[in-house]
Amino acid sequence: MTDLREYFDEIADSVTSTATTDVEADVVRGRRAVRRRRVVQTVAGSIFGVAAIVAAFTIPSAGVGSGPFGPTAAAPPAVARSLDLVAYQGPQPKGFTLDTVPAGWFVQSDARYSLLLAPQGSGAGPDSAAGKIVIYLESRDQNGPPRAGAEVEVGDRDGVLVKSLPAMIPGQSPPPADGDTGWTIWVEQPHGVHLIVQFGEGLGLDREQMVALTAGVHVHEEALQGIG
CATH class of the missing domain: 3.40.1000 (Protein Transport Mog1p; Chain A)
Structure with a gap:
């Protein structure tokens, strides 16, 4: 009887240990997934943020006089004379x-x-x-x-x-x-x-x-x- 009880105790310990190990492994995998998701979101946010900053500070290729109140030092464009x-x-x-x-x-x-x-x-x-x-x-x-x-x-x-x-x-x-x-x-x-x-x-x-x-x-x- 004592041997049988010890046998069942060993089985119970094994099951408990295995269950605990599986749960811990699931927790570790879950934490890793959360970290990966956060990293992806952070990188994506950084990319969009940088793109927005670049767009905001990009100088138009038209150069002088391209803005509604842009520089006024530009010479008038070449135009066909319609008056003498x-x-x-x-x-x-x-x-x-x-x-x-x-x-x-x-x-x-x-x-x-x-x-x-x-x-x-x-x-x-x-x-x-x-x-x-x-x-x-x-x-x-x-x-x-x-x-x-x-x-x-x-x-x-x-x-x-x-x-x-x-x-x-x-x-x-x-x-x-x-x-x-x-x-x-x-x-x-x-x-x-x-x-x-x-x-x-x-x-x-x-x-x-x-x-x-x-x-x-x-x-x-x-x-x-x-x-x-």
Whole structure:
């Protein structure tokens, strides 16, 4: 009887040991699986995180002037000339003298503060500068160009060609920043004040023509600066 009891005790110990070993093995395998899953998730998250960072800081291949408020120092793109410059034949304005104007254009508004050139047949009145050329002196609270620009030689003076920012019109999509959004040439005068010639967007004048027209603008002593 004693031998039989010892035999069953040994069997019980063996079963218990085997069951315990199997459970421990299952626990180990489960822990390993959890660790592998966490590693995979961590690596995947890192990959997506790095991809997002790279996408956020990648510089567009278009380079200068590719953003809605991108650098303004880029020169105007090469465009087909749709306008020619001709000698100005009309009465000279009050505050400025003109050598040339685009063919078919006239002085729509003339004051000692500013001068507005517009094409013949323009339906917009002198209160609108869209599609026109505005000539004036920088206001008293200005001190040179507001942004960086391209250096240009305007006659015997140095000038700065600045690209205009896209117009933001409520209810309308903004024009592409890399398109012709208009240009402004700043030329410092002997008395330290800048002459400003503002070209509306899409006029059909290339860089050389804009510089040539600006070089033909002469400031009179009675020309006045605006305020604001």
